[in-house]
Amino acid sequence: MKASTSTELTAVQTPNNSHPATMGRLRSGLFGLVGALGLIAGQAFAEQTEYPLTIENNGVTLQFDGPPERAISLNGHTTELMLSLGLADRMVGTAYLNHPLLEHLEDDYADIPQLSGGTSYPSLEVVLGTDADFTYGRDSAYRDTAVATPERLLEMGINAYAVEGTLVTNATMDHVYQDIRNLGRIFDIQPRAEALIDEIETEIAAVQDAVADVDNTVRVFVYDMGESTAYTTGRALQTHLIELAGGYNVFGDLEETWQMVNWEEVVDRNPDVIVINDYGQTSAESKIRFLLENPALSDVAAIKNEHFVVLPLPAAFEGVRNPSAVRTLAEGFYPEAF
Known part of the structure; x- marks a missing residue:
């Protein structure tokens, strides 16, 4: 076979x-160099964030007066992305990790509270209990039957960012890069964001060359x-x-x-x-x-x-x-x- x-x-x-499994190893070293290389690789493209910063996402206007200090990731793949950007020290919670984490991210992940099991989102009460100021997850997280709508979270002082590729049909890697760049702007880590994009693009290009x-x-x-x-x-x-x-x-x-x-x-x-x-x-x-x-x-x-x-x-x-x-x-x- x-x-x-x-x-x-x-x-x-x-x-x-949406995929039903979410409702309810890149190679371990691939992105390990992002933090070390970020200050160089993305320098030509990245600028320091000027606050207040406004971002339109999921039909809501998000305004940031500074980089979030108490962020929550609401899905496994969003957790891996935030950790790959070196944001562990800004995270006060993770959720819905129903798969093994990438091995090289496990140590950072272990220090962050898990707010729910691997088959569900945390309740709004649990999220509010962390004093969070930012959440990042799939569109399925932002429903009354999950955490809460973006509008409701905004009323509570929490900027709720949804994965762009889950908001559209015909999503492409450009939507992934948009998320990474937006996170770079939101957390004022643009060099890291650009370095990560460069890593991803290089890996994909190598495969495309092989099958050209x-x-x-x-x-x-x-x-x-x-x-x-x-x-x-x-x-x-x-x-x-x-x-x-x-x-x-x-x-x-x-x-x-x-x-x-x-x-x-x-x-x-x-x-x-x-x-x-x-x-x-x-x-x-x-x-x-x-x-x-x-x-x-x-x-x-x-x-x-x-x-x-x-x-x-x-x-x-x-x-x-x-x-x-x-x-x-x-x-x-x-x-x-x-």
Whole structure:
């Protein structure tokens, strides 16, 4: 069985344009140099923040009179991004980490209070109890059924910043870079932000160079979950990551970012490769076995050739794992190029 795997594991998101696992290892040294190199690499592009700073996000105007001192990260991938930017000393809480943290960030993470378990957001009362002045999370965090709306948090004196890629369809790495630059401005750490972007861009460019001369673009189907129907990615960041890896998402034309599709549609679109999103209680091996034993899929090229690529779900969400996602996908699509 041709199943490409990685050492990274699981992560989250739901409703409408969200991944259900979130509702309710880049290589360990890749970003370790960000703090050391930041003052040099980003110097030409970064300027010191002039406060008050105003940022429009998620339909709300956020105003900062100075860098936040008591920040909360509301998702695993946002926690990894903040830690990669060297913001551990500004953080008073984390939440919704339902996957192993990147190893080189574990020491910093251990010193920050965990405000909720790995399958839920903290309540508004818990957030208020930290005296927080800033939160950073997916759009799913900012609902009455989760933490609170951005407007409600603003009334409480908390600037609530949502991951840009979760607010739009057809998210790309540009949205990830926008988040990093905004965090750089908000916390007045622009050199670090630019250095991190440079690291990410360099890693992705190296993969793209490796697959630049492939003869035939592979057709890809993302299997996230489902038995009677399949839950797959449409106009979400994962489709862009597939494209960066030299592939073509056969369901990239869906109206939603995540959507259920019938098995007949999968057969009609006949993917060459099936990407298995790895997270939660159902193992990637179990998902692959289910697909291989599904008689409706017996004529699909990816099933005939047993061509699967296993992708830890956190790598598909906006953050520092995106370069590893592109590499994992590309190495699985075109192993001969590596």
